[in-house]
Amino acid sequence: MKAPVYFDYAATTPVDPRVAQKMSECLMTEGNFGNPASRSHKFGWEAEEAVELARTQVAALLNCDPREIVWTSGATESDNLAIKGIAQFYKGKGKHIITSKIEHKAVLDTCRHLEREGFEVTYLEPGSDGLIRPEAVQSAIREDTTLVSIMHVNNEIGVVNDIERIGEVCRAAKVFYHVDAAQSAGKIPIDLSTLKVDLMALSGHKMYGPKGVGVLFVRRKPRVRLEAQMHGGGHERGMRSGTLATHQLVGMGEACRIAQAEMSSEAARTLALRERLWQGLNDMEEVYVNGDLNAHVPGIINISFNYVEGESLIMSLPELAVSSGSACTSASLEPSYVLRALGMNDELAHSSLRFSVGRFTTEEDVDAAIAQVRRAVEKLRELSPLWDMYKDGVDLDSIEWAAH
């Protein structure tokens, strides 16, 4: 069987060949393999130099100070460090955290953990467009709130929150603001010199860098302090101990450099591909986009094909690599918690697919996807009793279904 066409760039991206090249230069005897923390010889100094260059490249993408970048193993660790680190360090000030119902599990599960430790968490509801309103954040802030964690781009539907205004609300209330930017960094501009964001989590493998590396931006002015979650040799100014993985960090640095240099052309190209995909599908009956397309990252589109169940749709598309819900939750039979939080009914949530395109997607890939999806949806609707009922004008909500 020939490999399916990849439409799951939001789950992970392949490593850019330029990134892989730089990484491979930091592994073997003749390469830059030293421990960046070794102070007594050239191997250590050269590795440190490579790591610091990478740090500068990440900082340049975000327009912040390189000293504000803390290396981690990925966005999940960064989210954990930011949320637990702030909550624990500032627990004397208060034990209330605000987040949203459509955060990534790395944020939600960390908050659940803190709830078990006696913290209180408010989970904001998005609008039906998928966006969190700054006003909603404003009205949820209390005297004892120490942290707000609202993501930049949602990983399932691709909507972009207004982190500028949310940041202003938080700063005015003297509450720290953490942003999970795993899906936005390198895709859309982020300027931390103007944004009132105190912490930001990034992932290497969502931007054509390697898996297993990420960063947490920790603002210096005004100063943000954290309780470390990983103890040891005091690396990363004590915030995250552990030997720095030179090749991983160099890979992420190069990925950021490329993303910054090519962002505008790549965003335009990716957007055109996504629009081509949607144009090819939107004349079908009962097909809907989830989330507001006017506030959207270029590469992601989440579409519901009403009266067709998502898992069987994926099964009918063996030549396409797409996902229903996020990869992290699709092992369960529950419809996506993100789509449900938008107030969407369960059938539509069950009927959704996420397509995400990226650097190596072609127009031919998109055209092939359109043809296959149309064929699969038509076939499954022929099989669907719900489609029959819809065609016969039966209101599905008027039927008393036996939930099982």
Added chain:
Amino acid sequence: MAYSDQVMDHYQNPRNVGKFDDDDAQIGTGMVGAPACGDVMRLQIKVNDLGIIEDAKFKTYGCGSAIASSSLLTEWVKGRSIDEAAQIKNTEIAEELALPPVKIHCSVLAEDAIKAAVEDYRKKLSDA
């Protein structure tokens, strides 16, 4: 998740897809499941005067295993008496299709569907 060959076969070539006229006295219809749960099966049987199922049709909204379970069921019930058909157990379906534990509920739904179809037919018969 990998699907068994049997599930793939029924999924790719579903047997007896379609719809009979609900109002026909010979037809029993079982509709089970709920859209909110991600699967709805409609199974219909056509029963002759001797109580034998002459034909069966289905339509299913759901995952591949749900579609395969209902497709297999339509093959199995044909030629059986309604009493025999109502005895079909979900475990037989699950075994034939080699369903993984997470998909057992699909076979349960198929068992419910045939029971509901037989019941509907019997009700029509007694109301007539």
